[in-house]
Amino acid sequence: MELSVVIITFNEERNIARCLASVQAVADDIVVVDSFSTDATGAIAREHGARVVEHAFEGHIEQKNWAITQAKHPWVLSLDADEALNEELVRSIQEVKRGTPSADGYAMARLTNYCGTWIKHGGWYPDIKLRLWNSRKGRWGGTNPHDRYELDTGASTARLKGDILHYSYHSIADHLRQVNYFTDISSKVLLAQGKQARPVKLLLSPIAKFVGDYLIRGGFLDGFHGFVIARISAHATFLKYAKLKQLWRERA
Numbered sequence: 567m568e569l570s571v572v573i574i575t576f577n578e579e580r581n582i583a584r585c586l587a588s589v590q591a592v593a594d595d596i597v598v599v600d601s602f603s604t605d606a607t608g609a610i611a612r613e614h615g616a617r618v619v620e621h622a623f624e625g626h627i628e629q630k631n632w633a634i635t636q637a638k639h640p641w642v643l644s645l646d647a648d649e650a651l652n653e654e655l656v657r658s659i660q661e662v663k664r665g666t667p668s669a670d671g672y673a674m675a676r677l678t679n680y681c682g683t684w685i686k687h688g689g690w691y692p693d694i695k696l697r698l699w700n701s702r703k704g705r706w707g708g709t710n711p712h713d714r715y716e717l718d719t720g721a722s723t724a725r726l727k728g729d730i731l732h733y734s735y736h737s738i739a740d741h742l743r744q745v746n747y748f749t750d751i752s753s754k755v756l757l758a759q760g761k762q763a764r765p766v767k768l769l770l771s772p773i774a775k776f777v778g779d780y781l782i783r784g785g786f787l788d789g790f791h792g793f794v795i796a797r798i799s800a801h802a803t804f805l806k807y808a809k810l811k812q813l814w815r816e817r818a
Contacts, residue, residue: 567663568594569698570637571645574629576601578647579610581733586614588650588731589643592659599633607647627713630706641667642701644715648733649676655728659698662726669724671699671717678732680741680791688785688792689778695730696723711751738794745802753809763811771807776800 571593575582586596596616600608601623608618619636623629634642643659645651651659655674662672675692678685685691696715704717717723735741756763779785780796788795 567641567667568639569641569643569659569663570595570597570639571643572597572599572630572633572637573616573645573647574599574601574626574633575603575607575611575647576623577603577605578607579603579605580736581648582607582610583614584650584733585645585647586611586616588652588656589645590615591656592643592651592663595638597633597636597638599629599636601629625710627706627708627710630713634701634706637701640700640702641698643698645697645730646732650731650733652677652729652731655726655730658726658728662698667700668722670703670721671696671715671723672726673723674698674726674728674730676730676732678734680734680795681737683788683791685788685791685795687783687787688780688795689783690795692729693732694725697730698726709752709755711748738798741794741798745798745805749802749805749809752806753813756806756810757813757817761810763807763814767807768804768811772800772804775803 569592571589573585575598582598589596598611598616598618600618600620602620611618621629621632630644673694673696676695678690678693696717699715699717703721704715706713707716708714735744776796776799779799780793785792785796
C-alpha cells in the first residue's frame with residue numbers, strides 16, 4: 567500500500583513544517599495544494615519534500631476534492647496544515663501499510679491545542695475524523711465550511727489508535743477572527759437553503775450551546791480556556807443567526 571498525503575494551505579508558514587515533519591515516516595507522496603500564499607508556505611513545503619501545486623480557493627469542500635486529483639496514489643491521508651500525527655498514530659498507519667487494508671477508510675481521534683492548553687472536554691475530544699481512505703470510494707462533502715469525507719454506500723471503516731494533534735488557535739483574537747469568517751460562510755449557506763433566523767433561535771440557541779458544551783459535555787474541566795471556548799462557541803451560534811437575519815433583510 568502506497569500512501570499520498572494531501573494538504574491544502576494558505577499562508578501557513580507557522581504550521582506547515584510541523585505537519586510535514588510528522589508524516590515523513592508514512593508518506594510515499596506529499597502534495598500541498600496552495601491557494602497562492604503570500605508568505606513562505608510554499609518554500610517551506612518544498613524544503614520538506616512536498617510537491618506544491620497552486621490552485622485558486624473556491625471553498626473548503628471544492629478545494630479538498632480538487633486536491634485529491636493531484637495525489638499519485640489512490641490511498642490518501644488528508645491533513646490540515648495546523649495538524650500533525652502523534653507517534654502512536656504514525657505506528658498505526660505504518661501497521662495498515664504493512665498489510666492488506668481491512669477497511670476502505672480509517673478514522674482517528676483529534677486532540678486540539680487551544681492557546682497552549684490541550685482541550686479534552688466540551689465536545690472537543692475525541693473529535694473523530696475520517697482522514698485515511700481509498701479515494702476511489704468516496705469524496706468530500708458536508709456544508710462549507712464544515713467539510714467531511716463521505717465514503718460510498720457499503721464502504722467499510724475502522725478506527726486507528728493515536729491522535730491527530732490540532733494546533734488550532736494561538737490566541738483568543740485568532741479564534742474570534744475565525745468565528746467571524748466561518749459565520750459569514752455558514753449564514754450564507756443557511757440563506758441559500760431557505761432557513762430563517764426566528765427570534766427563538768437567536769435567543770435560545772446560543773444558551774443551549776453554552777450549557778451543552780460547558781456543563782453537559784464537561785467544558786468546565788478544561789479550566790479557563792474551557793470557559794472561553796464555550797462562551798465563544800455560544801457567541802458564534804448567535805452570530806450565525808444574526809447574520810442570517812441581516813441577509814434576509816437585505817434581500818427584502
